[in-house]
Amino acid sequence: MNGLRDKVILVTGAASGLGYADAELLTESGATVVMTDINEDSGKAVADRLGNLFLVQNVADEHRWSEVMLEIRDRFGRLDGLVNNAGIAPIADIETTTTEVWRQTLAVHLDGTFFGCQTALGLMKESGGGSIVNMSSTAALIGIPDYLAYSAAKGGIRSMTKAIAVHCRRKKLRIRCNSVHPGSINTPMVQNAVKDLMNIELDPNDEKKRKAMGIGEPRDVAAMVAYLLSDESKHVNGAEMVVDNADTIV
Ligand SMILES: NC(=O)c1ccc[n+]([C@@H]2O[C@H](COP(=O)([O-])OP(=O)(O)OC[C@H]3O[C@@H](n4cnc5c(N)ncnc54)[C@H](O)[C@@H]3O)[C@@H](O)[C@H]2O)c1
Numbered sequence: 001m002n003g004l005r006d007k008v009i010l011v012t013g014a015a016s017g018l019g020y021a022d023a024e025l026l027t028e029s030g031a032t033v034v035m036t037d038i039n040e041d042s043g044k045a046v047a048d049r050l051g052n053l054f055l056v057q058n059v060a061d062e063h064r065w066s067e068v069m070l071e072i073r074d075r076f077g078r079l080d081g082l083v084n085n086a087g088i089a090p091i092a093d094i095e096t097t098t099t100e101v102w103r104q105t106l107a108v109h110l111d112g113t114f115f116g117c118q119t120a121l122g123l124m125k126e127s128g129g130g131s132i133v134n135m136s137s138t139a140a141l142i143g144i145p146d147y148l149a150y151s152a153a154k155g156g157i158r159s160m161t162k163a164i165a166v167h168c169r170r171k172k173l174r175i176r177c178n179s180v181h182p183g184s185i186n187t188p189m190v191q192n193a194v195k196d197l198m199n200i201e202l203d204p205n206d207e208k209k210r211k212a213m214g215i216g217e218p219r220d221v222a223a224m225v226a227y228l229l230s231d232e233s234k235h236v237n238g239a240e241m242v243v244d245n246a247d248t249i250v
Helices: 017-028 040-050 062-076 099-127 148-170 188-198 207-212 218-229
Strands: 008-011 032-037 053-056 081-084 130-135 175-182 240-243
Touching: 008 017, 008 062, 017 032, 017 040, 017 081, 017 218, 032 040, 032 062, 040 053, 053 062, 062 099, 081 099, 081 218, 099 130, 099 148, 099 175, 130 148, 130 218, 148 175, 175 218, 218 240
Parallel strands: 008 032, 008 081, 032 053, 081 130, 130 175, 175 240
Antiparallel strands: none
């Protein structure tokens, strides 16, 4: 992807799945990528493989966001991009969702994305602008019964993104904010869901089964994320970019 060289970009939840695929494509495109995750062991291992800085981070921890931003400013002096990607997807409907699961899901997705956007704005303003990509889901557009708290959280991310985009445009901050809405993509999150809900084993490398089930590849989403972070998308702001091969249309 063009237009990413030398940009400093933070990707959360980068130890696995979509976050890792984003970090890999951005690194290949010449960006300086900071990878964070709550899972220190696998996060450090995959960041070392890509030659990137890894920081351990629970996105639901407000204080840790300030520390991460300070470290990025100290090391690189700027922040051009943020991908609020970290997430969890507990399977529970309106009758089975406990208060604990509800609060935890909203904490990771909604609190995490809010803290991320708020702290990134400070450093991006100093850097002369930037691009924020918030990982939502098609669950935000249709509501998925078995993912009650997740659907609510992703819907919140969708509208928070638009509110931030308009704020930044009004204030002439040169910061854009967009959401990405993948359908099912072959990551550990979906492999677990397919096993729990359908009793089907989906091997990460089983291309035949993945295609037969209409499931996308992490790189399909990474390409959209990279576009939104690049200057090629300079007129795209407050948009909801669906990556689902028309799955949610009928
Ligand atoms: N895979 C899909 O089909 C799909 C579809 C739509 C949206 N998404 C969204 O994409 C994002 C990535 O999902 P994925 O499929 O790669 O899942 P994944 O489970 O493979 O990866 C999620 C990563 O987030 C990390 N994480 C979890 N809680 C965290 C926390 N509190 N702080 C920091 N890191 C934390 C995990 O350790 C893991 O590395 C999530 O926001 C998810 O909701 C995924």
